[in-house]
Amino acid sequence: MIKFEQVSKTYPGGQQALRKVDFHVEQGEMAFLTGHSGAGKSTLLKLISIMERPTVGRVMINGHDLSAITRKQIAYIRRDIGMIFQSHQLLMDKSVYDNVSLPLVIEGHTRKNISRRVDAALEMVGLRDKARSLPITLSGGEQQRVGIARAVVNRPPLLLADEPTGNLDPKLSMEIIRLFEDFNQAGVSVFIATHDLGLIARMKYRTLTLKNGQMITDGLDDAQDQGLFR
Amino acid sequence: MSLLFKGRSHGAETVRVGGLQRIFMFFTDHLRQAVNSLGELWRAPFASLMTIGVLGFSITLPSTLYVIVKNTEQISEQWQQASEISLFLEQGVSEADAQQLLKRLRLWPEIAEVAYISADDSLKEFKLLSGFGDALNYLPSNPLPAVVLVVPTSKHASPRAAQILLDKLRKQREVDVGKLDIEWLEKLYALIGVAKDLVTLLAVLLFFAVVLIIGNTIRLNILNKKDEIVVMKLVGATDSFIQRPFLYTGFWYGLLGGLMAWVTVLFVLLWVDFSMDAFMAEYQVSFNLTSMDMSTLFFMLLVSIGLGLAGSLLSVQRHVKDIEPR
Numbered sequence A: 001m002i003k004f005e006q007v008s009k010t011y012p013g014g015q016q017a018l019r020k021v022d023f024h025v026e027q028g029e030m031a032f033l034t035g036h037s038g039a040g041k042s043t044l045l046k047l048i049s050i051m052e053r054p055t056v057g058r059v060m061i062n063g064h065d066l067s068a069i070t071r072k073q074i075a076y077i078r079r080d081i082g083m084i085f086q087s088h089q090l091l092m093d094k095s096v097y098d099n100v101s102l103p104l105v106i107e108g109h110t111r112k113n114i115s116r117r118v119d120a121a122l123e124m125v126g127l128r129d130k131a132r133s134l135p136i137t138l139s140g141g142e143q144q145r146v147g148i149a150r151a152v153v154n155r156p157p158l159l160l161a162d163e164p165t166g167n168l169d170p171k172l173s174m175e176i177i178r179l180f181e182d183f184n185q186a187g188v189s190v191f192i193a194t195h196d197l198g199l200i201a202r203m204k205y206r207t208l209t210l211k212n213g214q215m216i217t218d219g220l221d222d223a224q225d226q227g228l229f230r
Numbered sequence B: 001m002s003l004l005f006k007g008r009s010h011g012a013e014t015v016r017v018g019g020l021q022r023i024f025m026f027f028t029d030h031l032r033q034a035v036n037s038l039g040e041l042w043r044a045p046f047a048s049l050m051t052i053g054v055l056g057f058s059i060t061l062p063s064t065l066y067v068i069v070k071n072t073e074q075i076s077e078q079w080q081q082a083s084e085i086s087l088f089l090e091q092g093v094s095e096a097d098a099q100q101l102l103k104r105l106r107l108w109p110e111i112a113e114v115a116y117i118s119a120d121d122s123l124k125e126f127k128l129l130s131g132f133g134d135a136l137n138y139l140p141s142n143p144l145p146a147v148v149l150v151v152p153t154s155k156h157a158s159p160r161a162a163q164i165l166l167d168k169l170r171k172q173r174e175v176d177v178g179k180l181d182i183e184w185l186e187k188l189y190a191l192i193g194v195a196k197d198l199v200t201l202l203a204v205l206l207f208f209a210v211v212l213i214i215g216n217t218i219r220l221n222i223l224n225k226k227d228e229i230v231v232m233k234l235v236g237a238t239d240s241f242i243q244r245p246f247l248y249t250g251f252w253y254g255l256l257g258g259l260m261a262w263v264t265v266l267f268v269l270l271w272v273d274f275s276m277d278a279f280m281a282e283y284q285v286s287f288n289l290t291s292m293d294m295s296t297l298f299f300m301l302l303v304s305i306g307l308g309l310a311g312s313l314l315s316v317q318r319h320v321k322d323i324e325p326r
C-alpha cells in the first residue's frame, strides 16, 4: 500500500529530515511510526500526502509512483487518503456536521448521500448527537473524533494519522486507537505516527522506528509474532 | 475516478445520477455558493459597501460623461440640420434670372429647400430691423443684393458635404458670394471628438483602478480565510473549487456596484439636466438629456460585472495557489 524506496528529504534550509528510508506497509495493514521528536515522522507522512516531495528516492501508493502526480492531481490523491492531525485542523466557525461533510461536498455528492454518510461517520465515532455543535464547545477527545469522522467519511482505503493522541490522556488515547482498529478491521490500511511509546507497547502492531531521519527498526520481526494473533 | 485505486470512484459517480439530475445539481450547487458569497458580503456590510461604492462611483463618472457627450452630439446634429447656405446674387441679375436659378437648384438632389429674398424684400427687412427707416430712402439705389437661402438635405448637411455643395453653388453664374457658417460647427465637432477620447481614456484608467482595488479586496478575503483554505486543500479540494466563492464575491461586487452606478448616474443626469435647462432656455435649444436607454444600462451592468470578475480572477489565480498546507 505504502512503499518507500531509498527516500531522502532535505528541506530548503539544509535540514536533512529523512535519510535513505526503505519500507513497505501492506494493504490492509495497521502500523505505527515512532521516534523521538524531530526524527522525521511528520515529514514521512507529508511525503505520502504530497505536502512535501522527496529530494531523492521513490514514494509509491498502491504501486503508483507519486513523482508522476502533477500539482493539479494532488487534490484527487488526497481524496483517497484520510488524514488526521494532532491539531485537528477543524473549521472552528462551522458545525461538526459541516466539518465532517466537507470532503463529500468537495467531491460533489448529492445532499441526501452526504447526510446519510455523515450520520454514519458520526455514529461510528459516537458523536451523533453533536452534529449541530461547534467544535469549540467540544472536548479535545471529541474534537479529535470529529477529525477522524471527517477522515473516514468518504471511505478512503488509507488512513494517515500524525500524533492523533498527542494531547489526550491514556484512556482517551486508547479509545482513539480502538477506533482505528475498527476501521482496520473493515479493510482500511492505517498508518499512525506517534512518539507515545507507552501506547504502542500495549499493543502488538508493527512499529517502524525513525532516529535522526533513518529507519532503525522496521518492526518486521514483531509483525511475524503478530501474525499468530490475527 | 481515483488515480491510485482502480475501481474506487469519487463523489457523484458513486450514486447513479442521470444527466438531467446532474445538470440540476450543478446549478443548485452554484446557486447555493452564489447565495453564500452574497451572505458573506452581508455579514460585513461596511467593508462591502466601501468596495461596492468604489466600483459604483468609478463607473458613474465615465457613464455620465458618456451620456453628456452623446447628447451634445445630438444637439449639434440639430443645429447642423438647420444650417443653411446663403447665396448673394450678382447686382445685375434680374428677377426672371433669379427665378430660373431657383428652378434649377430645386432639381439638385443635395438640396432640400430653397427660398428667394428679392433685393427689395431684403431692403424692407433691413429697414425694419435696423431702425434706419426712412434714412435709407435717400440712397440712390438699393445697395442690397437678392439672396437665395439653400437648405441642404440631411445627407448633405455635414460640414464636409455642405462645403462641397457650397463650392458647387459658388460656380453658378448668378451667384456673387456664397456663405456657409460652419467653422464653429467644425470646432464643436473637433471638441466633441476630443471629449470622447478623454472619456474613453478616463474610463480605461478608472477600470484598471477598479480591477486592482477589487483584486486587492479579494486578496485580503483570501488571506483572511487562509486556515480554512488549508483545511479544504488537506481534504482534497481543487484550486478551482476553492476559488469559486471568491469569484462569486467578485461577481456580486460587480453587480451591486453596477446597480449603484445606475442610481448615481440617474441623479447626476437629473441634476445636470436641471441646470442645463436654465442655460439652454436662453438659446432656445431643447436639451432633453435622453437618459440611458435599456441597452446602455445593460451594458453598464455587464461592464461592472466584468470588472468585478476580472479583479477577483486576477487575485484568486495568484493567491489561492500560494496557500499550501505545511
Ligand SMILES: Nc1ncnc2c1ncn2[C@@H]1O[C@H](COP(=O)(O)OP(=O)(O)O)[C@@H](O)[C@H]1O
Binding pocket: A011, A012, A013, A015, A016, A017, A035, A036, A037, A038, A039, A040, A041, A042, A043, A044, B326
Ligand atoms: N518545513 C520545514 N523546513 C525545514 N525544516 C523542517 C521543516 N519541517 C521539519 N523540519 C525539520 O526536519 C526534521 C524532522 O521534522 P519532523 O518530520 O517534523 O519530525 P517529527 O514529526 O518526528 O517530530 C526536524 O529537524 C525539523 O526541524
Ligand SMILES: [Mg+2]
Binding pocket: A041, A042, A043, A162
Ligand atoms: Mg511531528
